[in-house]
Amino acid sequence: MRSSRTLRLKTRLTTLVTGVAAAAALLLAAPASHAADTPLRDLGAAKGKIVGTAVTGSKLTGTYGDVAAAQFSSLTPGNAMKWGSVEPARGAFDWAEADRIVAFAQAHSQQVRGHTLVWHNQNPNWLTNGSWTPAQLGDLLQNHIATEVGRYKGRIAAWDVVNEAFNEDGTYRPTLWYNGLGADYIANALTWARAADPAAKLYINDYNVEGVNAKSTALYNLVRSLKQRGVPIDGVGLQAHLVLGQVPATLQQNIQRFADLGVDVAITELDIRMTLPSDGAKLDRQKADYKAVTAACVAVARCVNLTVWGFTDSDSWVEGTFPGEGAATPYDGNYAPKPAYYGIAEALGGTTAPPPTGGCKAVYSVGSQWNTGFTGNVTISCSGASLSSWKATWTYGAGQQITQAWSADCTQSGPAVTCANASYNGTVPDGGSVSFGFNANWSGSNPAPTVTLG
Template sequence: MYRKLLILLILAVACKPKQTESCALQPALYQLSDFPIGCAVDLNKLDYNPTYAQLLGQQFNQLSPENIMKPEHIHPQPNYYHWSEVDSLLSYCQKEHKSLHGHTLIWHQQLPPWMEEFEGTTAEWEAMFKDHIQSICRHFKGKVRAWDVVNEAFNEDGTLRNSIWKQHLGAAYIEKAFRYAHEADPDALLFYNDFNLAINPKKRAAVLSLLKNLKQRGLALDGIGLQMHISIAFPENRVIESAFQDFSKAGFLVHISELDISVNPYGGDFQAGAEIWERQAQKLAAVISLYKQIENSQRYGITFWGLSDADSWIPSAFNRKDYPLLFDGNYQAKAAYCKMKESL
């Protein structure tokens, strides 16, 4: 009886699906790539979690602040800008020879209350809008490589989102945002950033149409941020290929700006096995392969939206179990990490 129980226990352990893989952490991801490999960074974890800090510093050479550049954090009061956190991150980047990608200047979410409740004429709204953009760009002039100037301005049906910016400044607010950013820092690269552009062709066509129109009119608009919050189930690889090709053929730099690959996109009970991790790895390999098909000069880089599964925004945002990143909750490499090293 005891022997049978022991055999069953051994079999259970032997058959337990592995999430992690034993591939070397050196050379680092960015050392294998001819374009930047980035990660969204949580400054608190960088400062207070040595394991997080070591892995982040080792593997990536371009960082995007996950939250501390968003309006509610950096501009919490009308006449006050909270620079210290981003200055700290910038100092880290300079010391560790990493570039900093500015995220984000204009968005309809994570706004400070004073901005949402602002009352004034159209001219006063525009003055506030301009001051917000230019104060930030001037503070970091020559230190931030590029900016996500406008973030998520389109609805899924291809229409412009009815944000406070559109309500008070009209549809031209997008053009004005880029003009003001360029005036404040002429050397920075300027991006438009949005989600579902590789999943929703209608939305992608609308975004592409606007960006091409603005660029043809001489606007300093360098690139597109394709967020790429995708899954092992969708979109199909041919759809991802179309998105990359559409924007690269139009002459834009292409930034895979917020990559994660969900393994449980539909929620519910979830038990992952080796097959799931392999599907995640193969999806990432496909994304990298398709990205490498566009001209090298147009590859701004790939940025993962978080370091490990413990840092992902998805479980709390969608109230489901999910494991969408390169490292597990204990900061151990997953199959996706190992496959990425083969694919670069």
């Protein structure tokens, strides 16, 4: 994972001037946490939709926490509520991270989507390596559901009760649960969850079921059968781990057919990955894809929730799972909104457009200073975007005058400074940076200016 960049200033300024310059430089480096005039959660509310994100509980501080709180109306624990996390040893429970997420959500007027009670992955070794009779296995599952759902009774809006029950051809996936209990493990799990919290909405969740295909049709037939049998089932989760340019053409049709069964639909784990490195064309395509998925949900009244599987590339599972692919979320690793963010916002009725430089920024700093002069530096970096040329402009507020520059072509007219790339450093790749420097005169004070990148 990429970590946030830390700006270090080496300077011989006086204490006052150092403080001013450092504060200004850090301000320039700060991410745009609130990207649109209207946050996604408010845009969604106006359309009757919950807009959520998966989160890592231990990261819910600082900028990560600020963005999660400001932009989203629902949180899904990425891993904290899975069986292997909450009961790593039989009878020994660890609720710390799950509790942290629930408490954060309550403090910020957010829903929580519980994920997930019954799955074939991320189970503890004591469970998967055990030798269980069907009766014992059923008791273990019922007790687990009763314990976890019961702990959060009244605090979880919806549960992904059963996760990934089907193979691609629509047959049941052979798992610990299916092999040991048969297909009715699904109905039993839903029934036990309803008993533990009658108010929580209960979902079946799966991937590659976004469009109409054999797998989604098997899920459709199961939900129809459960409804006919009176088994408690409130919704279907379409994970939507998608590939750039491959949003299913039948997505809205598929959402509608589930809704017509009398259940809600949620896009539960949306991300759209691309082959790295990203570039402007890929990011534009990703924006269109995010917009298309959101629009399909907006078009169907019973599509009630759109959740992205991590909002920032620094907290995404994709790069660790699909080598050579990534950049799958709406924010880059430095918490700057990507075009994808605006795709979601526009589909929800927002009108804010992304800045023309996307995920690229310029940071101004002072390296050293003496009685009449100083050395300055500007670093241009990109994350989730790239540049083939650049121009940095700023206006000095205290009469500073550039006398010499290197690695850039700089001109100054009065207080206005324009610095363009040299012939050899115009390209800034996604994840890369370039720097240029200059000497300048000053007198009295030397406040750092705001740099605009074009």
